[in-house]
Amino acid sequence: MVKRSPFLLFLSLFFFCLPIANAEEEKLQIVMSTGRAANISNEHIDETRARALEDALYSAALLGGAEIDGFSSVQAGSQLDDHFVVRPSSKIIDYDIVDERFDDLHYTVEIEAAVGELKKVDCQNRLFNTVTMFAPVFRVDEKIPAWLSHQPSAMIKSLQEHLARKPNFNSVKMVNVPLDPKELNRDKAYSYKALTSGTTTKVLNGDFALATTITLKRTVKKTSFQQNHFVDVMVESAVFVDSDYRTAEKVTHQAKFPIRNFLPTQLMSVLASPNPTKIQGNLSKLISEHAAELETVMRCTPLSATMIAKEDGLHIPIGSRHGLQDNRLAVMSNEVMPWTVLRVIKINADGAVLMPLNRKRSSAQLSGQRVSFLEFK
Numbered sequence: 001m002v003k004r005s006p007f008l009l010f011l012s013l014f015f016f017c018l019p020i021a022n023a024e025e026e027k028l029q030i031v032m033s034t035g036r037a038a039n040i041s042n043e044h045i046d047e048t049r050a051r052a053l054e055d056a057l058y059s060a061a062l063l064g065g066a067e068i069d070g071f072s073s074v075q076a077g078s079q080l081d082d083h084f085v086v087r088p089s090s091k092i093i094d095y096d097i098v099d100e101r102f103d104d105l106h107y108t109v110e111i112e113a114a115v116g117e118l119k120k121v122d123c124q125n126r127l128f129n130t131v132t133m134f135a136p137v138f139r140v141d142e143k144i145p146a147w148l149s150h151q152p153s154a155m156i157k158s159l160q161e162h163l164a165r166k167p168n169f170n171s172v173k174m175v176n177v178p179l180d181p182k183e184l185n186r187d188k189a190y191s192y193k194a195l196t197s198g199t200t201t202k203v204l205n206g207d208f209a210l211a212t213t214i215t216l217k218r219t220v221k222k223t224s225f226q227q228n229h230f231v232d233v234m235v236e237s238a239v240f241v242d243s244d245y246r247t248a249e250k251v252t253h254q255a256k257f258p259i260r261n262f263l264p265t266q267l268m269s270v271l272a273s274p275n276p277t278k279i280q281g282n283l284s285k286l287i288s289e290h291a292a293e294l295e296t297v298m299r300c301t302p303l304s305a306t307m308i309a310k311e312d313g314l315h316i317p318i319g320s321r322h323g324l325q326d327n328r329l330a331v332m333s334n335e336v337m338p339w340t341v342l343r344v345i346k347i348n349a350d351g352a353v354l355m356p357l358n359r360k361r362s363s364a365q366l367s368g369q370r371v372s373f374l375e376f377k
Helices: 006-020 042-063 151-165 181-185 192-197 266-272 276-300
Strands: 029-038 066-075 079-088 091-102 106-116 129-134 137-140 169-174 208-222 227-241 246-262 304-306 308-310 313-316 329-332 340-348 351-356 370-373
Touching (some): 042 091, 042 106, 137 151, 151 208, 151 276, 208 246, 227 276, 246 276, 313 340
Parallel strands (some): 129 208, 137 208
Antiparallel strands (some): 029 106, 066 079, 208 227, 227 246, 304 370, 308 313, 313 351, 329 340, 329 370
């Protein structure tokens, strides 16, 4: 690396760090930087180029944020020297050499680098979500009071309304169509069920499918003087994502409510039994909590897709309808290939074309790999 004097190093770090103080942490950003190295000998041009590249990477790390520690040391002869230790707070995830030049005195390298921290994000905060609600399943104990046995239908309607009111949520109702991934993925031209029912519903890539089961079961607790009847309620929703109906998560809420008390006299039993309106209110609260957790699950599910290589780049089946924009960054990593940063270069409502930042990574290498987009702010 090119040698710097302590004073010049301090000044360069000072000016590099000033604009970074207000930068958002854990945010991947693209920076341009230039590195130079003095040419000592034409016989060692590869070494000079490596030092220039190292200098450019050093500068890129500083642009991503740096911390400076100063300390003093006493060397032989009691000379006091000041030292500066640079501790970058961001990592260079990926980079590409955009230009390199050589003259008699210096080798210059210009790079474009992705700098930041790729920490696991608890919630990606998707901008737009489309969820198709398929036919619910009701499991109601026959010993449940008649007025209570009709509540699952009202609960599903309430769940639909809750999700429809959520910001950036588009709710599609297919409550008469059971969620059968094998049937829904079958070619409609050869599907007897589709031909006879006219069903053409299919969840698109980047969207969600929801199948909810509501169970009401009566339980009894007996004592010497009374019987207490309860209803055990379970609301379980399976969340699927993409056109292949991958299971994203299951959300379950359970509760137990008293529905009737039998005491020594009928009057005492009537007075002690819970009010149906109160029970309905408890069920409504349960559904509200269930809807809130479903929203969190879907909003926090990573936006990802499988890349397919074509002549103009790597194609993915998600686009602006899901919140993507031009130059949006994505990352890909597996056990064989290190972190690769990609950028959106073309986009439409339901598709986008990506290009790797590092042009040495060929589309053929990345085709078939799954790419994930970074957190939406």
